[in-house]
Amino acid sequence: MLWISTGVFVVVVAMLVRAVLRGRRTNDDLDKRTIGWGEPFIAIAGVLVPVLILGGVYLFSLGQMNALSTVGAEAKMKIDVIGHDWWWEVRYPNGAITANEIHIPVGEVVRLNLTTADVIHSFWVPELQVKQDQIPGHDNSLWISADEPGRYRGQCAEFCGLQHANMVVTVVAEDRDAYDTWVAAEARPASTVASDGADIFMSSSCAGCHAIRGTEATGQLGPDLTHVASRTTIAGVLDNTPTNLARFVADPQTVKPGVTMPPTELSPEEVDAVVQYLESLR
Amino acid sequence: MATIAQRLDAIWGEKPGLLSFIGTVDHKRIGMRYFYTGMLFFVFGGIEALIMRTQLAEARLHLVDPETYNQLFSMHGITMMFLFAMPVLSGFGNYFVPLMIGARDMAFPRLNAFGYWVFLAGGLFMYSAFLVGHAPDDGWFNYLPLGDSTFSPGLNIDYYALGLIFLGISTTGGAINFIVTIFKGRAPGMTLNRIPIFVWGELAMAFQIVFALPMLTLACVMLVLQRKFGFHFFDAAAGGDPLLWQHLFWIFGHPEVYIVVLPAFGIASAIIPTHSRRPMIGYTFIVLAELGTALIGFGVWVHHMFATGLPQMTMAFISAASFMVAIPSGVQVFAWLATMVAGKIRLNTPMLYIIGFITTFVIGGVTGVMFSSIPFDQQTHDSMFVVAHLHYVLFGGAVFPMLAAIHHWGPKMTGRMLSERLGKISFWLVFVGFNLNMFPLHILGILGQPRRTYTYERGLGWDIHNLISTVGAFMLGVGVLVVIWNWYRSKSRGAEAGPDPWGGETLEWATSSPPPHYNFVTVPTVRSKEPVWDQPDLRDGQAPEDGGYALDSGHTTLSTSLLDAQPQAVVHMPHETPWPFYLTVCLSVLFFGLLVDAYAVAAAAAIASAASIMGWFWPRGETQET
Amino acid sequence: MSDTTATLENLRFPEQELPEHVAGTRAFGWWGMVWLIATEATLFAALIASYFYLRFQYGTVWPPGDIAIPTLQLPIVMSVILLSSSIPVHFAESAIKKGKVGGLKLGLAIGFILGVAFLAITFGIEWPEKLGEFTPRTNVYGSLFYTILGFHAAHVIVGLAMNLWAQVRAWKGAFDRDRHLTIQNFTMYWHFVDVVWVFVFSTIYLSPHL
């Protein structure tokens, strides 16, 4: 496609150059003769050749489209991906729930069921697949497959408000064994060890928005935090380190201005305790 | 005993003063106002763009907050489409269509005046949103449900919906006016196959407006009903569908982009023969291509929705139509090239801008064709690649021709030549600046940067391309400043243009620069496609025995038949009148009333509007409405 | 050519043979009305298309919820009243084409009364009854129902205003055999409003029965 485009462009520029050169060497008189090659040229260059080229490209692209949809039919694994303002909820059939991070086994075709909890978002991991919108009232889906293990970055493509720019998702492709271990671990409830941090979390507003399976925190507004420490990012954009976590919990609004999560009402000590607790959620 | 010119002066002259300022119905004054106001909005839109570009110059800059950024790109898109491109192109049409077809004025001069006032009021309405800090912030296509009251509770989207309905009144009136003027107002002898191509372009634009704009108006009315009164058209929870908005918007939105580009193609077709010193090759091809684009343009809207999960059959069909729509554009490009190659071009500023137009437009066009391929589009959709495409076609396809027109027709409008030296400087700044500005966005799109992002992460390899783009934008801005300076300089220091500085072929060159209120001393009889080249006697006004019509017994113009332009009637034209202005004031109150839920005020304004319409049509003297 | 700048009192001017008051395709105003109607017709087409789009997106049960399928008795009466109003309006136009101002006034008046009767039934009986059952806020069906009918009713109101205007001007003696563009334009608009009703009626009242 790029070559055809370049070709078209070169032809046009060549003719322009010729026109410019011709213009340079003659006078300003009017020339009203009709030109024999004029209209046939337009018919050929403007209609015939483009029809052939475009027809060819069209058929080729239909073929590609078909190829894309047949591969999808092979998918055995299905994952639900739900868009939220401004993060992604990811649910596996075995009950694992995570956010902003999708693990898939390398080389396998995985189907993503794409829906949204609020406005339109669009799932797009450029290196893996084309994009697909998540629209209220519509059940869309998309298959992905990674040939190489690794991390693939994606970003919401449909404008969805203030933090559209920071609605990031990472697809982690790993071999089957690693994947199986991971998905089994994520499905387990959190190990309940009593701690100051846990108490603060449960008694403050946190638990109203976040769920930690196995505890009394069942909020649905924000990401499930059952295994938050095992993720590689916080809110999709920060590396998951204790410092960053503390920073995010203390003031999410400077990291992602406009997010639903309010600046904390907790004291710095309490934040530290909560962070310590969250860090234990592997 | 007076000469015809003196008699016409007495009949058509507008007395200076307030009444004539708000009441003028002269298509040339109105055209100039469209032009100046539209250019002012271009500067606004450009400043918004420069702020955005500065914010994006580097990763994680904090020049503006996300909300401001969202308002900036939304207002930039809205401004450039609705307050700059359409009005300026209508402005050129307003000024030049009656001149090119040898008429005394537009068919409905008061509607014309009204159209301008409503455009101005609509623009001020939109921009007043910045004063209260609630400008539209959901992009120029305002997808739902983000634009619904749940997610956008402020006035932002109300401004958007009401503002576009308001502006739509102006555009629709203008379109009907163009159609009737071109159908019925042509000089005797200007049969269909002698209509200048620019006029065809404006006609194709007007057709598209008539059939496309109602979709936008309807969508916005539904949106107002949903936001303000709890209706459910786009609300999936109550049986509505957010995709209905997308369909309605794009059935309008795709034709909209051709609404912008077809008259601009017309400008190119007006300039190329003059400066190539030969008649256009393939006139019929071009006319059919313009009309064909207008027609096929209605069948491709779904290509903006390839990622929404529509059935594959629908998409395959629309994909084919999108490939097809490239053909008429190709026809026009090759017709221009053939004319330029066969002729002997003058390499002056208008022609440079035309060359810039052809090169950039072809780049934008071929990226458009790439999008027509569904998998390619699903990859690049809503990425910076789309932003690159849309600027290559919009700036390349519409703004370059406008800049060419400023240098080509400026002398006709002001009577003074623009400086060639400044013109060439501005061209190179604009041309190089534009390509630096927009080309890197293709790469960014492929690399994965979505559009409408107020910032981006470091370390993704996006920084350098963004920086180049920002530098280009400022260079382009300087180029635009040079154009503006050239225009103002010419008005005091430019050389006298005389009636026909370029040796042009169409009728606007057969009258003085700027033309008198009545345009032509006698309305000529046209015998050729290039009347001024083939009928040298036109230059000083054709005598009645040679077929000219003096029409000096009243404030009149000719009505001629649709196909072969046979004279049919003498039509009395209205004089200056303030009623279109009053009506606009009433409508503005009405729309502000709706905006802030002051329904009593709105109702009062609606009654006042009805009264203004009566004032407008109140019979006084001889007018056409009886 | 220099003649045009000289005195020309005794020259013959070609335009002197042309009429100054015309109606129909020779008049600008007639074409203006044609294109106004074209754009309005597109608006209605889009409304009706939206109705069917949303209906088929919605699924099998239509109207949704416990809204009943609209009954036809009253709407048929309304249709008869509105559609029949085109007849007197048509006669009004033909009367003035023959120069008969009396026929014009009478035709306009009857058309006016029928139009008012249509609106009276709409807003006096039909809507109150339906509003008891569902409102525009009930669900998308309600929104479509009232919006489409409301748009049409608004057009009837505009048509009636034009009718009144024409009637007043007729009493002032503005129209005769040659000058009746206003009448022609009004008639065209009124017929348009009636034709649109056929589509609105079929969409809102008939289609749910299918």
Ligand code: HEA
């Ligand atoms: C002036 C405005 C203008 C013009 C003229 C065009 C012209 C075209 N556009 Fe573009 N388009 C926009 C303005 C315009 N567009 C805008 C504003 C958007 C974004 C809206 C938004 O999302 O905000 C958009 C987006 C857009 C999309 C959706 C992208 C996306 O969001 O995913 C698509 C998809 O098909 C598309 C296609 C085309 C095509 C096929 C043409 C064709 O008409 C182009 C035809 C021209 C040529 C091809 C060049 C000349 C031809 C030849 C020299 C002949 C030989 C050529 C070949 C053989 C290839 N456009």
Ligand code: HEA
């Ligand atoms: C006719 C249409 C038109 C035109 C002419 C332009 C012109 C420009 N556009 Fe625009 N643009 C759109 C239509 C247009 N745009 C649309 C429809 C969108 C999509 C919006 C959406 O997503 O909803 C868009 C989106 C858009 C974006 C994407 C935002 C995003 O998705 O995040 C960007 C960013 O770079 C951009 C930049 C520019 C620039 C730099 C120019 C330049 O060409 C502007 C040049 C003009 C000036 C610079 C002003 C004149 C000079 C002065 C005021 C003097 C001062 C100058 C200096 C000090 C140097 N545009």
Ligand code: CUA
């Ligand atoms: Cu979610 Cu953009």
Ligand SMILES: [Cu+2]
């Ligand atoms: Cu398009």
